[in-house]
Amino acid sequence: MxxxxxxxxxxxxxxxxxxxxxxxxxxxxxxxxxxxxxxxxxxxxxxxxxxxxxxxxxxxxxxxxxxxxxxxxxxxxxxxxxxxxxxxxxxxxxxxxxxxxxxxxxxxxxxxxxxxxANEIGYYLSVVNQFDRKRLETLDGLIVGTVRDYRNPDVITRLKPKTEETVDDATNLRKLAAGRIDVALVDRRLAEHLLKTSLSNLRGKVIFSGRVIDTxxxxxxxxxxxxxxxxxxxxxxxxxxxxxxxxxxxxx
The missing domain is CATH 3.40.190.10 (Periplasmic binding protein-like II)
Known part of the structure; x- marks a missing residue:
């Protein structure tokens, strides 16, 4: 790799x-x-x-x-x-x-x-929704946005956080910006593309956590x-x- x-x-x-x-x-x-x-x-x-x-x-x-x-x-x-x-x-x-x-x-x-x-899957977070970033290690008490029928990374299977499914990644990022979920699981390049194009109105409202959790x-x-x-x-x-x-x- x-x-x-x-x-x-x-x-x-x-x-x-x-x-x-x-x-x-x-x-x-x-x-x-x-x-x-x-x-x-x-x-x-x-x-x-x-x-x-x-x-x-x-x-x-x-x-x-x-x-x-x-x-x-x-x-x-x-x-x-x-x-x-x-x-x-x-x-x-x-x-x-x-x-x-x-x-x-x-x-x-x-x-x-x-x-x-290869996809680089990571957490996207809301700028407004502030919480201790150490909670990302366990995801305890956090709602994680996923996409229906995607295969989730192993860490999600292992930690078993509360999840909410949606139809696609763009909807997931919109839910994150609206405060309906705490964390969005998204491929980093996909999110970057969406935030430059169809979701440009969300730029500055959602950010990458800085860590790729799975490739x-x-x-x-x-x-x-x-x-x-x-x-x-x-x-x-x-x-x-x-x-x-x-x-x-x-x-x-």
Missing amino acids: IGSSRRRRLLCGVLGAFCLGGLLPTSAWAQHQPGALKVRLVSTEFPPYYASDLPGQGILGALVVDAFHRAGYAATIEFMPWARALQEAQRGYFDGIVGIWHSEERARNFAFSEPTA LPLYVAFSKSVPGYEAKLSALNRGLVILKTEGRFPLP
Whole structure:
């Protein structure tokens, strides 16, 4: 695992390569490749990693589509709320799901690719709601905001604090700013992106605690209920190796 600052530079470099040279194909591009084998993937809005309104559908969205292209597949990504995306992928309505954390429970229904990047999960806090930061060690008496059907970090499973689920990370940060929860569990890059864009009105109202509590690799997972999933998994991994060899992979 490389340092967070170097990883951030690598992620930005991949995005910069896409924006400047059009090097990474998009899902729209993939849809018009005659004769290519098709792969239908699903995900949720999770910028800057992947989102429907980002160039190339995000850093990792573009990476996954390009990796499949290198292996002779045309991949498309559709976006919907996470809980629905996970359910529809599991039932085989899509070949797989982009940007998922591994768990033993999920591995019963999905086959996981090689890791594509990693989320740095940490606590976000309200500037107004002051409490002894030592309480973050135990979370005793604190309400922690989580997202429905996300896999929570091990520390949350171990400490078992009171939690409140919501549909997405943006809603979680809004609840934090409104004082409805004490702590929000959020990926640091995602929160930074939201606070610069759609949640810019919350800048200065919520802050990062300064501590990453868990680093969780991101995968593409293929539904075992879809016939031939093994070939698509193998194709993606081959494409990722090619991009890694070319230095176009976010993680070495």
